[in-house]
Every structure is written in structure tokens, then in C-alpha cells.
Amino acid sequence: MSAFIDKAKQYTKIDELISEVLRLFIERIEVGERTEKWSRTAMQEISIYYRDIGLLDNVIELQTNESTQQKPSEVA
Secondary structure, eight states: OHHHHHHHHHOSOOSSOOHHHHHHHEEEEEEEEESSTTOSSOOEEEEEEETTTEEHHHHHHHHHHHHHHHSOOOOO
């Protein structure tokens, strides 16, 4: 994750989303199937995998799990 942060420090202000920035930060984007076939407004799952981090939802869950495991439990 530190590699991602080092890259992000170079781009503190992004005025325009250009291909160079996308290639630097995004590894891949996965678009799931629509919940209703042929519907233009049906929900779809979109997952963005970042370079050096992976899927951001997984990183947040891992950090949350690690922080709850590290807290000492109090016994009254």
C-alpha cells in the first residue's frame, strides 16, 4: 500500500482524468451482469482494482478486521 501512497503524493491535484493517471492507479475494472436483461436502468456491479492495493472494498474490510483484533478486551 505504501507504493500506492507514494504515487498518490505526486498527484495531489488532478484537474483532468487522463489516460496516464488511469494507467498509474487503476489495474482493471470489472463490470458485472445486469440484474435485468435488456433493461437500461438495471443495477450492475462494478469493481475497480487499484494497482498496489487491489479491490478497495477488500482493503477496507482487512483494515477494519485488523483494528478490531488489535484492541485489548476489557474485563469488568
